[in-house]
Amino acid sequence: MSNEEVFFKWLPDYSVRIQAIDDQHRELVNILNRLFIAVSRREGDSVVAGILDSLMSYTQTHFALEESLMRQAKYKDLEPHIAEHRLLIAKLDTLTKKYLLEEKPIYFEMLSFLKSWLREHIQGVDMKYSAALLQAGFSVTEWEYEAEAEMRRMSNSKNWWEVWKAA
Numbered sequence: 658m659s660n661e662e663v664f665f666k667w668l669p670d671y672s673v674r675i676q677a678i679d680d681q682h683r684e685l686v687n688i689l690n691r692l693f694i695a696v697s698r699r700e701g702d703s704v705v706a707g708i709l710d711s712l713m714s715y716t717q718t719h720f721a722l723e724e725s726l727m728r729q730a731k732y733k734d735l736e737p738h739i740a741e742h743r744l745l746i747a748k749l750d751t752l753t754k755k756y757l758l759e760e761k762p763i764y765f766e767m768l769s770f771l772k773s774w775l776r777e778h779i780q781g782v783d784m785k786y787s788a789a790l791l792q793a794g795f796s797v798t799e800w801e802y803e804a805e806a807e808m809r810r811m812s813n814s815k816n817w818w819e820v821w822k823a824a
């Protein structure tokens with residue numbers, strides 16, 4: 658992918674200063690970029706479906722991990738954060754169902770929406786919780802082990818993982 662083709666370019670400004678969270682956010686950006694390419698090139702349904710499945714599963718796992726981190730740290734604004742996550746999952750679910758069941762095409766507006774949502778979410782509420790955790794001196798080491806194990810479990814159990822990476 659050459660530079661000018663990159664739909665969603667990762668910038669250092671997006672870092673929340675927690676390595677594992679940054680890595681997961683970057684992976685979400687990668688999946689979104691892969692979806693953009695597939696839609697632009699009108700790749701086949703099975704490719705697009707695989708990427709959508711990856712996007713959904715990865716997003717759900719990432720949100721669950723973020724929520725468990727905030728819970729462990731007894732972060733005060735956990736509930737509104739969870740509500741934001743739920744809204745996005747509902748949007749993704751609608752998009753996926755429209756594509757798979759109603760055979761509606763994926764429009765660039767929807768991809769742009771996902772991109773802005775993710776960027777604003779990271780720079781808004783994600784930045785807030787990470788700043789609060791770091792300021793409180795909360796150690797993320799234990800959570801990082803859990804997160805790694807969870808990601809491993811997910812990639813071992815789902816074949817979509819290989820589908821989108823190989824596509």
Ligand SMILES: [Fe+2]
Pocket residue numbers: 723738742778782783
């Ligand atoms: Fe979040």
